[in-house]
Amino acid sequence: MRNHEQREAMDLSSSCKNKRAANQSMLLCCKIFFSESRSRPALDAIERAASTGSAIYSPLQQTVLAMVEAAYGSINLELHSGAHPRLGVVDDIVLHPLARSSLDEAAWLAKAVAADIGNRFQVPVFLYGAAHPTGKALDTIRRELGYYRPNFMGNQWAGWTMPEILSEKPDEGPTRVSRARGITMIGACPWAALYNVPINSTDVSVARRIARMVSARGGGLPTVQSLALVHGESSTEIACILLEPNRVGADRVQSRVEMLAAQEGLDVEKGYFTDSSPEMILDDYLNLISADRA
Numbered sequence: 001m002r003n004h005e006q007r008e009a010m011d012l013s014s015s016c017k018n019k020r021a022a023n024q025s026m027l028l029c030c031k032i033f034f035s036e037s038r039s040r041p042a043l044d045a046i047e048r049a050a051s052t053g054s055a056i057y058s059p060l061q062q063t064v065l066a067m068v069e070a071a072y073g074s075i076n077l078e079l080h081s082g083a084h085p086r087l088g089v090v091d092d093i094v095l096h097p098l099a100r101s102s103l104d105e106a107a108w109l110a111k112a113v114a115a116d117i118g119n120r121f122q123v124p125v126f127l128y129g130a131a132h133p134t135g136k137a138l139d140t141i142r143r144e145l146g147y148y149r150p151n152f153m154g155n156q157w158a159g160w161t162m163p164e165i166l167s168e169k170p171d172e173g174p175t176r177v178s179r180a181r182g183i184t185m186i187g188a189c190p191w192a193a194l195y196n197v198p199i200n201s202t203d204v205s206v207a208r209r210i211a212r213m214v215s216a217r218g219g220g221l222p223t224v225q226s227l228a229l230v231h232g233e234s235s236t237e238i239a240c241i242l243l244e245p246n247r248v249g250a251d252r253v254q255s256r257v258e259m260l261a262a263q264e265g266l267d268v269e270k271g272y273f274t275d276s277s278p279e280m281i282l283d284d285y286l287n288l289i290s291a292d293r294a
Helices: 019-023 040-050 060-074 103-120 138-145 204-214 250-263 278-293
Strands: 002-010 026-034 090-099 125-129 184-188 193-199 224-231 235-242
Touching (some): 026 103, 026 278, 040 060, 060 090, 060 103, 090 103, 090 278, 103 125, 193 204, 193 224
Parallel strands (some): 125 184
Antiparallel strands (some): 002 026, 193 235, 224 235
16 A cells, blocks of 8 residues: 655745744645555556646645546556555545644545546545544444455455445445446545554464554554554554544554563564654655745
8 A cells, every 4th residue: 555645835925934934834735545555657657647747836636636547547456456455546535734724624625636536537435534524434434345354365455346336325426336446535634643563473363453452442542543464474563543643642552562462472563654744744845845946
């Protein structure tokens, strides 16, 4: 699963030269999760779509749609397999407000992108978070659609094995699913961090037991969602979403995984973030501005 981030900045001042000025800007971070991390041609096509036009001033909606189109043109879900769950070629798109942007603004753009993908590419789209009328959570929708159930070898996801006609009407797009493109989730929410902890064991059942006890759903850490994944040929990992990273951060997740793994007689490695932090995004934004004005 490959996570791409694009940013849209709408300056409040034409002389944004430092972090104070950047913090007064309206910034949105858009994370796009594509169901591919190994095909170089597919990744190159998506990267080319992302780099079209100005990195600062190109409309984010336009850039996202160009990347989505490139993904649909180069990835076929029927031919895809991997260790990460997915429901679509473009599995998830999430908008986070940064600096002075509001959650309402992020939700507005999420809904606009959802309508474009549903209409233009005829892909069913389910909204979540602030983009959903009742704030429905992403993991709730995923459970309803069978996202967490492997369909190959007990711990893998391959092709498309679900019904082609959805029993629940999507928020945008048709109820008929293209087996090549699948389904897309699009939402808006406050900043959430992605943190994975490798475990030195290939026993997926043990990793699942640990993941369950790490997550809030399993009585573990509040505001943490987690699942067990195969990680290479000699290990597994606990993949976590930290919904409120300022409340429950990576250190607490790391400590809990280490404690639970020790109870199973297993060692763990130091975890890692799979996405950038808001501070890193802000620095990237400032560097882009500096390069653009040089």
